[in-house]
Amino acid sequence: MGSKIRVGMGFDVHRLVEGRELWIGGVKIEHSKGLLGHSDADVVIHALCDAMLGAANLRDIGFHFPDKDPKYKGIDSKKLLAEVKELLAGNGWQLGNADITICAEEPKMNPHIPAMQHAMAQCVGCPDEDISIKATTTEKLGYTGRGEGIAAYATVLIERIEK
Numbered sequence: 169m170g171s172k173i174r175v176g177m178g179f180d181v182h183r184l185v186e187g188r189e190l191w192i193g194g195v196k197i198e199h200s201k202g203l204l205g206h207s208d209a210d211v212v213i214h215a216l217c218d219a220m221l222g223a224a225n226l227r228d229i230g231f232h233f234p235d236k237d238p239k240y241k242g243i244d245s246k247k248l249l250a251e252v253k254e255l256l257a258g259n260g261w262q263l264g265n266a267d268i269t270i271c272a273e274e275p276k277m278n279p280h281i282p283a284m285q286h287a288m289a290q291c292v293g294c295p296d297e298d299i300s301i302k303a304t305t306t307e308k309l310g311y312t313g314r315g316e317g318i319a320a321y322a323t324v325l326i327e328r329i330e331k
Contacts (some may be wrong), residue, residue, distance in 0.1 A: 172328045173264065176223025180214035181311075181319040192270065192277065192318070193284025193301060194246045194291070199275045203318060206235035210245035212301070215322040216266055216288065217245075217252045223326045224261045249291040256326065264325035265298040271312045271319040277303035 184190075188202025193212040203209035217229045226232075232255065233240050233248055240248075256262060266288075270277050277284075281303070285296045292299075306313040 174223040174225075174261075174326050176219040176221070176324050176326065178215040178218030178220075178222060178322040178324075179319070180211040180218065180229075181317050182209040182211050183317045184315060190275070191245065192280065193268075194249075194287030195280050195283045197275055197280055207233070207240055207243045207248065208245050211318050211320040212268055212270060212284065212322070213245035213249050213288065215320040216268060216324070217249055219266065219322040219324040220252050220256055220263060220292075220326065223324055224256050224259055226255055226259065246287060246291050249288065253292045257329065260329050261326045262329050263292045263294055263298065264327045265294075265300070266322055266324045267300045268302070268320060268322045270301065270303045271306055271321075272303065273305050273308065273313055273315050277301075 182203035182205050184201040185204045186201055190197045190199040190202040191208040191210040214229055221228055281301045284301055285299045288299050289296045311317045312319055
């Protein structure tokens with residue numbers, strides 16, 4: 169029998185542009201710009217999906233939800249996360265916990281973190297406290313520091329489903 173736990177890491181980045189809603193961690197945040205992407209461009213959920221898929225050795229988010237497929241145009245990333253949860257379950261895995269870091273100069277993420285934890289926990293069927301979210305800046309360095317985009321990193325532990 170294989171391992172009972174595995175870890176995975178995910179990363180995502182999207183450009184900030186005018187005329188788009190800003191969705192981060194499954195929560196709509198009021199801001200003058202939003203993230204550009206084929207879906208709602210939620211970098212936090214995309215990083216979490218990649219971490220979960222990677223831990224289960226199930227490729228990546230682009231493999232399962234290609235940006236060339238019109239059915240994913242503008243899709244709510246919470247739906248993608250729920251599908252990733254089902255993909256893992258179908259392969260005998262469940263999320264143990266996630267640790268996520270958001271890199272953005274603005275808007276401030278801290279006021280939204282509890283709502284993000286709750287939104288993502290609902291998608292994967294775990295307690296809110298199993299989703300850790302931290303926010304940081306890059307001290308005005310690089311594309312996130314210049315406010316050109318937002319990035320997110322996710323690390324997860326997955327566990328074999330008890331039968």
